Amino acid sequence: MPARSRRRQAAATAVLMAAIVATTLIDVPAAAGSSSGPSFAVRHGRLANGLEIYVYEDATVPLVSVSLWYRVGSRDEPVGRRGMAHLMEHMMFKGSRRVGPEAHARLIQEAGGIANAFTTTDATVYWEKVPSSQLALALALEAERMAYLVITPEHLASEREVVKEEYRLRAQNDPIGVALDRFHALVFEGTPYAWTALGFLDDLDRVTVEDLEAFYRRYYVPNNAVLVVAGDTTLEEVLRLADHYFGPIPAGEEPPRPVIAFEAPRSSAAEGSSTLGRFGTLPMAIQVPGVLAGFAVPGAAHPDKYALGVATLVLSAGETSRLHQRLVREQQLAVVASGGPVFYADAGTFLAFSFYLPGHSPEAQAEALLAEVERLAHEPPTPEELERARNQLAASVAFQFDSLDGVANLIGSAVVMEGGIEAFTDGIQPYLSVTAEQVQRVAGRYFVRDNATVVAIVPEAAAGLGQP
Numbered sequence: 124m125p126a127r128s129r130r131r132q133a134a135a136t137a138v139l140m141a142a143i144v145a146t147t148l149i150d151v152p153a154a155a156g157s158s159s160g161p162s163f164a165v166r167h168g169r170l171a172n173g174l175e176i177y178v179y180e181d182a183t184v185p186l187v188s189v190s191l192w193y194r195v196g197s198r199d200e201p202v203g204r205r206g207m208a209h210l211m212e213h214m215m216f217k218g219s220r221r222v223g224p225e226a227h228a229r230l231i232q233e234a235g236g237i238a239n240a241f242t243t244t245d246a247t248v249y250w251e252k253v254p255s256s257q258l259a260l261a262l263a264l265e266a267e268r269m270a271y272l273v274i275t276p277e278h279l280a281s282e283r284e285v286v287k288e289e290y291r292l293r294a295q296n297d298p299i300g301v302a303l304d305r306f307h308a309l310v311f312e313g314t315p316y317a318w319t320a321l322g323f324l325d326d327l328d329r330v331t332v333e334d335l336e337a338f339y340r341r342y343y344v345p346n347n348a349v350l351v352v353a354g355d356t357t358l359e360e361v362l363r364l365a366d367h368y369f370g371p372i373p374a375g376e377e378p379p380r381p382v383i384a385f386e387a388p389r390s391s392a393a394e395g396s397s398t399l400g401r402f403g404t405l406p407m408a409i410q411v412p413g414v415l416a417g418f419a420v421p422g423a424a425h426p427d428k429y430a431l432g433v434a435t436l437v438l439s440a441g442e443t444s445r446l447h448q449r450l451v452r453e454q455q456l457a458v459v460a461s462g463g464p465v466f467y468a469d470a471g472t473f474l475a476f477s478f479y480l481p482g483h484s485p486e487a488q489a490e491a492l493l494a495e496v497e498r499l500a501h502e503p504p505t506p507e508e509l510e511r512a513r514n515q516l517a518a519s520v521a522f523q524f525d526s527l528d529g530v531a532n533l534i535g536s537a538v539v540m541e542g543g544i545e546a547f548t549d550g551i552q553p554y555l556s557v558t559a560e561q562v563q564r565v566a567g568r569y570f571v572r573d574n575a576t577v578v579a580i581v582p583e584a585a586a587g588l589g590q591p
Contacts, residue, residue: 163179163547163548163550164179164180164548165177165178165179165534165544165547165548166178166179166180166358167358167544168358168361168362168365170345170362170365170366170369170370171370172345172346172369172370172372172373172374173344173345173346173347173374174345174346174348174349174350174365174369175348175349175350175538176349176350176351176352176358176361176362176365177349177350177351177352177534177535177538177544178351178352178353178356178357178358178361179351179352179353179354179530179531179534180354180356180357180358181353181354181355181527181530182354182355183355184354184355184527185254185255185256185355186252186253186254186255186354186355186527187252187253187254187255187258187261187352187353187354187355187356187527188250188251188252188351188352188353188354188526188527188528188530188531189250189251189252189253189258189261189262189265189350189351189352189531190248190249190250190251190350190351190531190532190535191248191249191250191265191269191348191349191350191351192246192247192248192348192349192350192351192535192538192539193246193247193248193249193342193343193347193348194245194246194342194347194348194349194378194380194539195208195246195247195338195342195343195347195378196208196242196243196244196245196246196247196320197209197242197243197244197315197318197319197320197322198244198245198314198315198316198380198381198383198467199315199342199378199379199380199381200315200318200322203326203329204326204329204330204334205318205322205323205326206286206290206320206321206322206323206326206327206330207322207326207327207330207334207335207338208242208247208320208338209242209286209289209320209321209322210279210282210283210286210322210327210330210335211242211247211335211338211339211343212240212241212242212247212249213282213285213286214272214274214278214279214282214335214339215227215240215249215268215272216228216240217273217274217275217278217282218272218273218278219267219268219270219271219272219273220267220271220273221267221271222264222267222268224278227264227268230260230264231251231253231257231260231261231264234253234254234257234260235253235254235257236251236252236253236254236257236261237251237252238250238251238261242320243320244315244316244319244320244467244468245467245468245539245540246535246539246540248532248535249265250528250531251264251265252527252528255354255355255356258352258356258360258361258364259364259368262350262361262364262365262368262369263368265350265368265369266368266369266372267368269343269344269345269348269369269372270371270372272339272343274332274335274336274339275332276332279330279331279332279335283327283328283330286322286327287324287327289321290321290322290323290324290327293321294319294321298407298408298409301407302405302407302413302415302578302580303415304319304321305405305578306405306415306417306474306576306578307319309401309403309417309576309578310417310419310472310576311385311470311472313384314383314384314385314470315381315383316383316385316467316469316470340375341375341376341378341379342378344372344374344375344376344378345369345372345373345374345375346374346375346377347375347378349535349538349539350365350369351531351534351535351538352531353527353528353530353531353534354527383422383468383469383470385419385422385469385470386419387419387420387421387470387471387569387574388418388419388568388569388571388573388574389419389573389574401575401576401577402486402489402577402578402579403577403578403579404485404578404579404580404581405578405579405580405581406581406582406583407580407581407582407583408582408583409580409581409582410582411458411478411479411480412478412479412481412485412488412579412580412581412582413459413476413477413478413479413488413579413580414476414477414479414485414488414489414492414577414578414579414580415474415475415476415577415578415580416474416475416476416489416492416493416496416575416576416577417472417473417474417475417575417576417577418472418473418475418496418569418570418571418574418575419470419471419472419569419574419576420464420466420471420472420473420569421470421471422466422467422468422469422470422471423466423467423468423471423536423540423541423542423546424468424469424540424541424542424546427565427568427569428466428471429553429554429556429557429561430557430561430562430564430565431464431471431473431565431569432464432516432554432557433504433509433512433513433516433554433557433561433562434473434499434504434562434565434566434570435462435463435464435473436511436512436515436516437499437504437508437509437511437512437562438462438473438475438495438496438499439460439461439462439463439475440461440463440511440512440515443511444461445495445498445499445508446460446461446462446475446477446492446495446496447460447461449491449495450477450491450492450495454491456477456479456483456487456488456491457477457478457479457488457491458478458479458480459476459477459478460475460476460477460478460492461475461476461477462474462475462476466540467540468539468540468541473496473569473570475492475496476492477491477492481582485579485581486579488579489577489579492577493572493575493577496566496570497566497570497571497572499562499563499566499570500563500566500567500570500571503559503560503562503563503566504559504562505559506559509557509559509562513554513555516551516554516555517551517555520550520551533547534547
């Protein structure tokens with residue numbers, strides 16, 4: 124199949140497959156990774172210094188999406204310096220030996236492209252989208268700051284305030300954001316996932332130039348990075364350019380990474396457990412009370428993630444989901460009932476929530492929420508529910524394949540977060556192969572109240588049930 128049309132045809136095929144599933148209720152070839160559908164082949168190489176390279180060749184448009192994934196995120200921060208990974212991301216735009224402050228983004232923009240970055244719990248990602256004729260520029264700039272970043276007290280002082288302002292905006296000014304942040308800390312208590320990449324204001328104030336330089340030398344090395352290029356180029360061209368720009372950078376020592384001791388499902392003997400799981404209240408300045416329930420599940424590389432993905436859609440995706448139908452429409456206990464999975468590399472949770480009008484007790488809301496989630500273990504999804512979940516998954520994949528950035532992100536996530544490139548090349552086939560019995564099995568294993576952390580968010584005046 125000509126490369127020019129492959130990606131769009133593949134995306135269209137994914138949608139078509141969803142339509143076929145909708146009418147036949149039988150397993151069908153997935154768009155990605157199937158023997159009969161379009162190929163989503165990714166070519167792979169590695170430099171002598173350990174830099175991994177993945178290239179998705181697609182000449183649909185004369186563009187390339189370049190992303191450089193470092194295996195470092197907030198999980199790698201020491202206590203007392205939480206937020207440092209995100210701060211490091213900002214410092215990477217403040218100049219290097221041969222590129223001035225903010226010049227990286229300016230040079231990319233002058234070449235007709237865009238550049239940005241993001242930090243997660245497990246990875247920090249720098250990306251550019253440029254005309255394919257400017258691929259060398261993007262790689263040269265990434266190699267330059269991998270090897271020669273300059274960290275000054277003045278730049279640290281300015282970027283520290285920028286990062287702190289992001290924290291105030293996203294973690295302090297939004298009551299729901301505050302609630303989710305505290306809930307997150309409870310669900311992942313005892314692990315580095317208990318805090319997010321936003322960090323903490325006090326910790327950010329403690330970060331020094333020496334801290335950042337040590338962090339940079341430890342983690343920003345070629346053997347801790349994955350280069351992904353998607354678009355109008357070839358593996359041979361990327362390898363040639365990467366060897367020229369990144370090849371001279373020596374490998375570093377193998378960076379340390381904390382072992383995540385996260386049990387899923389959790390023991391029923393967890394402190395504070397009750398008939399409502401680990402239950403407590405969180406008084407906040409809100410008008411509409413709510414209940415959050417988090418069920419511990421394994422990380423993104425675990426084989427149960429496929430059945431769990433389907434299960435969470437059956438329970439919580441849209442107004443046809445079980446949570447909405449039962450709590451909002453039938454029982455009229457809640458005004459909103461939904462949820463969604465959160466997968467990190469080595470831990471995860473399914474978050475179910477409801478918000479309700481005053482007059483109902485938080486305990487009654489929590490009981491109704493838990494009972495509906497638990498019902499999936501006793502009443503597996505109907506053929507119609509399974510069909511709907513498959514359609515949603517197929518459409519989700521198709522939408523991500525509609526852009527080179529989406530493809531590059533899927534490849535990087537598969538390699539860094541999900542255990543290998545197969546998580547990309549297998550496409551949606553593992554999800555389409557999930558059976559009702561498999562959904563029932565994972566529901567019985569993970570969606571039980573002994574495995575739940577439940578927090579009632581109540582208006583401050585109604586507090587008094589005690590802390591979890």
